[in-house]
Amino acid sequence: MLGVLKKNGFRPVADIRLAEVIIINTCGFIQPARRESRKAIRRALNAKRRDPAKNVIVAGCFVERDRESLMAEFPEVDAWTGVTDFHRIDRLVKGLSINESSGTFLYDHRSPRIITTGPSWAYVKISEGCAHRCAFCAIPIIKGPYKSRPVASVLHEARNLASLGIRELDLVSHDSTWYRRDKGERDGLSRLLEALTKVRGLPWIRFLYGYPGEINDRLLEVMSDAKICRYLDLPFQHSHAAVIKAMKRGIDGPRALELLGKIRRKLPGVAIRTSLIVGFPGEGQKEFENLKEFVREARFNHLGVFTYSPERDTPAWPLGDPVSSQEKEARRRELMEIQAGISREIIGSYVGRKIKVIIEGASPKKGVAFRGRARFQAPEVDGIVELSCPEEPSGAFQPIVTAEIVSAGTYDLKGKVVR
Numbered sequence: 397m398l399g400v401l402k403k404n405g406f407r408p409v410a411d412i413r414l415a416e417v418i419i420i421n422t423c424g425f426i427q428p429a430r431r432e433s434r435k436a437i438r439r440a441l442n443a444k445r446r447d448p449a450k451n452v453i454v455a456g457c458f459v460e461r462d463r464e465s466l467m468a469e470f471p472e473v474d475a476w477t478g479v480t481d482f483h484r485i486d487r488l489v490k491g492l493s494i495n496e497s498s499g500t501f502l503y504d505h506r507s508p509r510i511i512t513t514g515p516s517w518a519y520v521k522i523s524e525g526c527a528h529r530c531a532f533c534a535i536p537i538i539k540g541p542y543k544s545r546p547v548a549s550v551l552h553e554a555r556n557l558a559s560l561g562i563r564e565l566d567l568v569s570h571d572s573t574w575y576r577r578d579k580g581e582r583d584g585l586s587r588l589l590e591a592l593t594k595v596r597g598l599p600w601i602r603f604l605y606g607y608p609g610e611i612n613d614r615l616l617e618v619m620s621d622a623k624i625c626r627y628l629d630l631p632f633q634h635s636h637a638a639v640i641k642a643m644k645r646g647i648d649g650p651r652a653l654e655l656l657g658k659i660r661r662k663l664p665g666v667a668i669r670t671s672l673i674v675g676f677p678g679e680g681q682k683e684f685e686n687l688k689e690f691v692r693e694a695r696f697n698h699l700g701v702f703t704y705s706p707e708r709d710t711p712a713w714p715l716g717d718p719v720s721s722q723e724k725e726a727r728r729r730e731l732m733e734i735q736a737g738i739s740r741e742i743i744g745s746y747v748g749r750k751i752k753v754i755i756e757g758a759s760p761k762k763g764v765a766f767r768g769r770a771r772f773q774a775p776e777v778d779g780i781v782e783l784s785c786p787e788e789p790s791g792a793f794q795p796i797v798t799a800e801i802v803s804a805g806t807y808d809l810k811g812k813v814v815r
């Protein structure tokens with residue numbers, strides 16, 4: 397949207413008081429995201445009350461899902477659009493109406509884009525929608541079936557980004573491992589990664605959100621290329637066989653541990669992130685103990701734990717929400733405590749070592765020059781590396797530096813630039 401607006405002569409401003417038009421891109425995936433979106437709409441409408449000349453436009457997943465009830469709740473909003481017309485947002489800003497398109501919008505290399513993630517790394521979306529039907533998930537309802545971008549379009553964008561100085565590409569989608577399967581092609585992600593390794597100027601390539609059952613030998617072989625970060629984001633969601641079955645996910649704890657063993661044998665040093673859901677209907681104490689044991693055995697580098705949020709129209713909706721929110725939160729905390737110990741041990745082992753760090757920008761913290769990430773840390777979800785620079789940085793900005801790690805906390809590292 398930012399790219400389209402810029403191309404049409406609009407200028408983004410960070411201060412809501414200066415904006416003539418306020419656009420809120422909502423998320424409607426789970427309850428906390430909807431709460432956050434509602435808060436942002438209320439804030440925008442407060443600004444409009446103070447200055448009625450402002451226009452408020454609400455877009456995105458939440459609108460796609462609950463347009464009518466949102467329209468009734470916030471009648472002062474000037475325009476609404478779901479997930480199909482981001483490329484025509486300029487028309488809404490100009491006060492023009494649009495006939496809504498069918499199908500989720502998926503950009504390509506011709507779409508104007510503003511990189512908001514900083515000078516050295518960028519997300520690249522390779523598909524929209526999802527081919528799976530996990531019982532708890534509203535994404536297929538909101539975003540529709542899986543739709544891949546053409547390989548040539550992703551490569552074109554990757555070359556553009558590299559020419560702008562981007563050094564790390566983070567491929568995102570709801571399931572990267574399904575890439576091109578909707579077009580009847582096998583090993584689409586492996587072939588895309590291979591092609592990306594040939595793009596000049598991209599030494600860090602990472603993909604996020606893989607479906608555990610889709611990890612195959614070909615993909616692991618491709619991942620041994622030095623340009624591909626040895627990093628896998630594989631949401632296992634749970635370990636107990638009955639819960640996994642009720643979630644309509646394919647891989648339970650024993651099979652997950654087998655898969656992790658194979659990945660670690662084939663890709664020594666690989667960092668693995670997973671996400672888990674606690675409090676899914678049917679998760680009693682026995683099932684939760686199983687999950688705790690799984691977390692202890694799996695020794696993930698990074699873990700995200702979500703409390704179950706029942707979502708209307710999903711296959712799990714009729715199961716209700718039998719686990720209380722206090723209990724879910726207690727289970728979430730318990731898992732994160734186990735993980736904190738594992739994480740401290742794993743990242744503590746980097747102290748004294750020299751590693752490559754990609755610089756995300758200057759740090760506002762006293763005594764810290766830069767904030768960056770190691771190859772085993774994905775942006776925004778994992779820890780960071782705080783870097784001091786013993787000498788004044790000289791010459792051109794180096795997006796990737798070598799740093800000696802001097803200390804480690806639970807999730808973050810501290811180091812000094814050595815080159």
Ligand code: SF4
Pocket residue numbers: 526527528529530533534535536570571607
């Ligand atoms: S694979 Fe991910 S996006 Fe797709 S249905 Fe399952 S949880 Fe949702």
